[in-house]
Amino acid sequence: MEKQIAVIRGDGIGPEIVDQALRVLDAVAEKYGHTFTYTDVDMGGIAIDKWGEPLPAAMLDKCLAADSVLLGAVGGPKWDGLPGDKRPEKGLLALRAGMGLYANNRPAKLWPQLAAASPLKPEIVEKGIDFIVVRELIGGVYFGSHTTAECGGEQKATDVMSYAEHEIERIGRIAFETARKRRNKVTSVDKANVLDTSRLWRKVMHRLAEEYPDVEYADMLVDNTAMQIVKAPSQFDVVVTENMFGDILSDEASMITGSIGMIPSSSLGEGSRGLYEPIHGSAPDIAGQNKANPIGTILSAAMMLKYSFDLDEEAAAIEAAVNKALDAGLRTGDMMAEGCTLVSCSEMGDAILKNL
Numbered sequence: 001m002e003k004q005i006a007v008i009r010g011d012g013i014g015p016e017i018v019d020q021a022l023r024v025l026d027a028v029a030e031k032y033g034h035t036f037t038y039t040d041v042d043m044g045g046i047a048i049d050k051w052g053e054p055l056p057a058a059m060l061d062k063c064l065a066a067d068s069v070l071l072g073a074v075g076g077p078k079w080d081g082l083p084g085d086k087r088p089e090k091g092l093l094a095l096r097a098g099m100g101l102y103a104n105n106r107p108a109k110l111w112p113q114l115a116a117a118s119p120l121k122p123e124i125v126e127k128g129i130d131f132i133v134v135r136e137l138i139g140g141v142y143f144g145s146h147t148t149a150e151c152g153g154e155q156k157a158t159d160v161m162s163y164a165e166h167e168i169e170r171i172g173r174i175a176f177e178t179a180r181k182r183r184n185k186v187t188s189v190d191k192a193n194v195l196d197t198s199r200l201w202r203k204v205m206h207r208l209a210e211e212y213p214d215v216e217y218a219d220m221l222v223d224n225t226a227m228q229i230v231k232a233p234s235q236f237d238v239v240v241t242e243n244m245f246g247d248i249l250s251d252e253a254s255m256i257t258g259s260i261g262m263i264p265s266s267s268l269g270e271g272s273r274g275l276y277e278p279i280h281g282s283a284p285d286i287a288g289q290n291k292a293n294p295i296g297t298i299l300s301a302a303m304m305l306k307y308s309f310d311l312d313e314e315a316a317a318i319e320a321a322v323n324k325a326l327d328a329g330l331r332t333g334d335m336m337a338e339g340c341t342l343v344s345c346s347e348m349g350d351a352i353l354k355n356l
């Protein structure tokens with residue numbers, strides 16, 4: 001199979017972790033007789049420095065012309081002072097919207113080897129942590145208008161949150177279909193006791209739940225969900241929610257599985273082309289030190305093989321190679337535990353490559 005992949009290394013630890021994922025993709029290509037070619041795309045802080053904007057139109061075009069897109073992470077303190085529409089993160093939002101990627105799939109699955117790295121009590125961990133946050137990705141407050149204006153002698157800032165029924169329905173369908181392939185349970189998370197967007201969200205989800213009578217359905221308020229994720233995570237199978245709630249809950253969900261550095265994600269729209277990225281950020285505190293955990297990015301590459309290219313066996317081979325590295329007790333600093341061996345980002349890459 002021949003595939004062309006747009007590669008966005010981005011900022012901070014982005015280049016380090018993406019390089020490890022590309023080594024793994026190359027090894028898979030060689031082993032299974034595929035050809036993967038890569039097109040470099042500048043996005044985020046590096047694009048601001050080079051081109052004056054976080055996602056130049058030509059860079060979005062490169063992504064739209066590719067079969068899929070692999071991303072490290074963007075952002076960092078260097079660009080923090082910039083206005084909202086000029087920041088590196090704006091490039092990421094423009095990319096997601098420009099590619100029409102409304103469905104962000106963020107698995108929170110505990111690798112048994114990392115049970116000791118979870119901050120939860122062992123009796124909670126033992127019950128199992130294996131759920132998916134299905135996050136709406138191109139609507140809500142992220143994409144409403146953002147303004148700051150003078151008002152009565154002080155500044156007033158406004159961010160508008162809105163959702164149309166069709167935006168809720170399409171992500172809801174993804175959640176119900178995903179649940180059918182898993183344990184048949186959807187928890188829809190909202191703030192319907194306060195927000196109109198959430199009341200509409202709930203109405204549309206209830207309509208869909210009637211279409212999927214075989215799927216167990218529950219509503220949950222977002223504050224309670226934040227609490228339930230640490231108290232009893234085994235109750236969740238598919239958690240579907242709007243953009244900002246999904247951003248926050250997926251970081252929380254990642255941490256109970258041991259480390260945010262382990263969690264991959266896929267972002268998909270109508271076609272097979274997707275954006276694959278770890279859920280964490282550019283980790284400026286450890287950037288350039290070869291310390292970052294590359295596994296979230298490597299597993300994102302595996303998700304790309306599976307969801308965009310239908311290469312299930314190849315994706316499973318990558319997951320098995322990661323599993324072996326964890327079995328051997330290799331850990332980057334973020335998930336280090338007693339009795340394990342501390343390795344660098346590239347050494348983790350070496351081990352996963354060897355296991356392939």
Ligand SMILES: NC(=O)c1ccc[n+]([C@@H]2O[C@H](COP(=O)([O-])OP(=O)(O)OC[C@H]3O[C@@H](n4cnc5c(N)ncnc54)[C@H](O)[C@@H]3O)[C@@H](O)[C@H]2O)c1
Pocket residue numbers: 013017072073074075076077089092260261262277278279280281282283284285286291292293294296332334
């Ligand atoms: N998708 C993205 O590109 C993305 C996602 C989240 C944050 N960001 C941006 O990243 C910058 C830093 O954000 P932040 O510090 O709030 O979040 P972060 O996820 O970058 O880091 C939070 C903490 O987790 C650690 N961490 C994250 N990924 C790790 C990995 N792979 N291995 C080991 N440790 C890891 C970091 O060292 C840090 O202590 C900000 O500019 C933010 O906007 C980008």
Ligand SMILES: CC(C)[C@H](C(=O)O)[C@@H](O)C(=O)O
Pocket residue numbers: 075089092093247279281
């Ligand atoms: C960097 C930021 C815009 C982004 C988001 O909020 O979606 C990040 O936190 C993520 O989780 O991918």
Ligand SMILES: [Mg+2]
Pocket residue numbers: 247248251279
């Ligand atoms: Mg986030």
